[in-house]
Amino acid sequence: MCGIVAYVGERTAYPILIKGLQRLEYRGYDSAGVALFNGEIRVYKCKGRVKELQLLARDKEIDGSIGMGHTRWATHGEPSDVNAHPHRSMHGTFHVVHNGVIENHAHLRRELVNRGYIFHTDTDTEVLANLIEEIYREQHVSAEVATRLALTRVVGAYGLAILCEEEPGQLIAARKGSPLVIGVGEGEYFLASDAMPIIEYTDRVIYMNDDEVAVITPGGIDLKHLYNDNDAKTPEITTIRVHIDSIDKEGYPHFMLKEIHEQARSIADTFRGRVSADGNKVFLGGILDVMPRLIEARRIIIVACGTSWHAALVGEYLFEEYARVPVEVEYASEFRYRNPIIDERDLLIAISQSGETADTLAAVRHARASGATILGICNVAGSSISRETDAGVYTRAGIEIGVASTKAFTSQITVLAMMAFLLGNKRQVLSPEAYHALVAGLTRVPGMIDGVLATEGQIKEIANRYKDATNALFLGRGILFPVALEGALKLKEISYIHAGGYPAAEMKHGPIALIDEEMPVVVLAPNDKLYEKTISNIQEVKARRGKVIAIATRGNAAIRELADEVIEIPPCDEAFSPLLTVIPLQLLAYHVAVARGCDVDQPRNLAKSVTVE
Numbered sequence: 001m002c003g004i005v006a007y008v009g010e011r012t013a014y015p016i017l018i019k020g021l022q023r024l025e026y027r028g029y030d031s032a033g034v035a036l037f038n039g040e041i042r043v044y045k046c047k048g049r050v051k052e053l054q055l056l057a058r059d060k061e062i063d064g065s066i067g068m069g070h071t072r073w074a075t076h077g078e079p080s081d082v083n084a085h086p087h088r089s090m091h092g093t094f095h096v097v098h099n100g101v102i103e104n105h106a107h108l109r110r111e112l113v114n115r116g117y118i119f120h121t122d123t124d125t126e127v128l129a130n131l132i133e134e135i136y137r138e139q140h141v142s143a144e145v146a147t148r149l150a151l152t153r154v155v156g157a158y159g160l161a162i163l164c165e166e167e168p169g170q171l172i173a174a175r176k177g178s179p180l181v182i183g184v185g186e187g188e189y190f191l192a193s194d195a196m197p198i199i200e201y202t203d204r205v206i207y208m209n210d211d212e213v214a215v216i217t218p219g220g221i222d223l224k225h226l227y228n229d230n231d232a233k234t235p236e237i238t239t240i241r242v243h244i245d246s247i248d249k250e251g252y253p254h255f256m257l258k259e260i261h262e263q264a265r266s267i268a269d270t271f272r273g274r275v276s277a278d279g280n281k282v283f284l285g286g287i288l289d290v291m292p293r294l295i296e297a298r299r300i301i302i303v304a305c306g307t308s309w310h311a312a313l314v315g316e317y318l319f320e321e322y323a324r325v326p327v328e329v330e331y332a333s334e335f336r337y338r339n340p341i342i343d344e345r346d347l348l349i350a351i352s353q354s355g356e357t358a359d360t361l362a363a364v365r366h367a368r369a370s371g372a373t374i375l376g377i378c379n380v381a382g383s384s385i386s387r388e389t390d391a392g393v394y395t396r397a398g399i400e401i402g403v404a405s406t407k408a409f410t411s412q413i414t415v416l417a418m419m420a421f422l423l424g425n426k427r428q429v430l431s432p433e434a435y436h437a438l439v440a441g442l443t444r445v446p447g448m449i450d451g452v453l454a455t456e457g458q459i460k461e462i463a464n465r466y467k468d469a470t471n472a473l474f475l476g477r478g479i480l481f482p483v484a485l486e487g488a489l490k491l492k493e494i495s496y497i498h499a500g501g502y503p504a505a506e507m508k509h510g511p512i513a514l515i516d517e518e519m520p521v522v523v524l525a526p527n528d529k530l531y532e533k534t535i536s537n538i539q540e541v542k543a544r545r546g547k548v549i550a551i552a553t554r555g556n557a558a559i560r561e562l563a564d565e566v567i568e569i570p571p572c573d574e575a576f577s578p579l580l581t582v583i584p585l586q587l588l589a590y591h592v593a594v595a596r597g598c599d600v601d602q603p604r605n606l607a608k609s610v611t612v613e
């Protein structure tokens with residue numbers, strides 16, 4: 001969840017590190033720091049965001065062509081100047097930045113204390129810095145060997161960058177469970193937690209694998225397996241295609257608002273090239289080789305976390321309705337701990353925006369060990385999930401920087417819809433006419449979203465009226481229940497208003513006790529097969545003097561007589577209602593948060609990519 005950036009070459013490292021940390025700040029913003037090597041290692045770090053680090057370093061010595069930086073999401077130890085990375089070993093030989101969790105840090109700390117080491121922080125990372133130094137000093141080995149020996153004793157996950165003051169001119173990197181990407185330039189190399197700090201300088205990258213250690217100098221990369229010193233690897237260089245403009249706000253006040261407005265395009269990008277020229281058939285080359293197993297699967301299990309879990313719940317409705325295959329949706333964070341029953345007859349789909357979500361990766365590995373076929377749905381080419389699954393589909397949402405996910409959610413649903421329609425056709429449970437109509441309907445969704453986005457002014461006014469609420473309910477039925485969950489999550493994430501999402505019929509089983517004249521209740525009520533029942537739920541809310549904000553089909557006059565506020569969406573097939581109804585919920589959460597003065601792109605305590613358990 002933390003962000004790492006490093007540079008080795010001929011340029012001055014500091015400006016590259018600062019710009020890289022700014023682009024990685026969505027991964028964590030509790031504190032930030034840099035280490036610069038120029039004859040000696042200088043460290044500048046502080047609590048707060050990268051702008052505070054820039055102020056701290058403004059009058060300091062910042063020369064040096066080798067350096068590393070870190071932006072932190074706190075795990076061990078509260079956010080503070082002293083707990084900020086980089087961390088220094090007791091004798092100053094090593095400096096370390098770390099993304100991950102060292103699970104056996106307490107045991108290792110006790111050992112090192114018994115050997116005379118003094119600790120100054122509460123972090124697990126300082127333990128690692130001292131462990132490497134202790135091995136280096138006691139065994140008289142190189143910094144690389146000391147690092148490798150130390151990591152054989154570590155239990156947990158890590159992405160590491162390490163500087164050794166006694167071995168200038170090199171940077172050591174290591175990965176297990178936390179992503180690291182090496183950018184390859186001309187006589188220079190870049191290291192980062194993802195590609196965003198790198199794309200300005202090179203489009204050639206190396207994705208490090210688990211249990212790999214790299215020694216990086218201006219002259220090249222020495223890449224080895226952690227447990228085999230003689231197994232030198234030839235790095236596989238991949239060309240990435242991400243334009244620098246995609247990480248600019250392009251005039252929007254926040255990345256989140258920009259990404260909400262990009263959804264018509266991102267959905268179109270997701271199905272572009274995957275729908276036939278006549279617009280009524282789906283082609284998914286990424287799962288072609290496993291299609292027989294998908295057709296014959298006794299059930300589909302979908303694992304995900306957070307917003308991706310809500311997309312998975314929509315996928316459950318889509319697969320069961322249109323492909324008639326049983327589906328179970330699991331929190332990836334719980335899946336491997338409850339001894340699930342899974343075997344080679346099952347097919348597991350893992351959904352993750354980043355492709356690096358630690359819990360989802362662990363679920364993938366557990367299911368693979370049980371013999372299941374594994375598919376991935378993710379947004380980042382070269383990510384761990386894309387490499388550890390049997391097949392999969394990229395969402396093509398483009399870079400998403402806002403911590404609260406928006407366009408990734410709708411792109412994930414788009415992929416799930418295409419898979420469900422294709423599978424329904426292959427299993428012959430969808431008639432050709434129904435299949436073609438659904439695919440054609442999907443291609444019309446981007447135009448409909450443009451129409452929904454046109455209601456933003458009205459949604460902003462509604463947000464200003466309800467910005468001081470302390471609680472909110474979100475209600476939906478059928479395929480829209482997961483959208484209610486997602487709407488509640490968005491409001492919680494960025495405005496800090498407590499909100500809960502429920503199936504509308506479950507309101508009377510408890511949540512109705514909360515309703516009074518101060519309680520906004522957001523109800524998803526398009527003209528679908530459950531519309532009349534949803535209307536009954538609205539009437540129950542109004543009988544308790546609750547305030548109803550309804551998301552309804554355009555032209556529905558009757559609902560205006562019941563609801564306090566009505567936001568309209570175009571008429572659409574039920575399969576696509578999640579893609580349309582979620583847009584007003586995203587905008588509502590955004591404008592409520594802005595009206596409350598919240599930091600929309602970097603909400604407190606959160607990070608974009610959850611790469612630790």
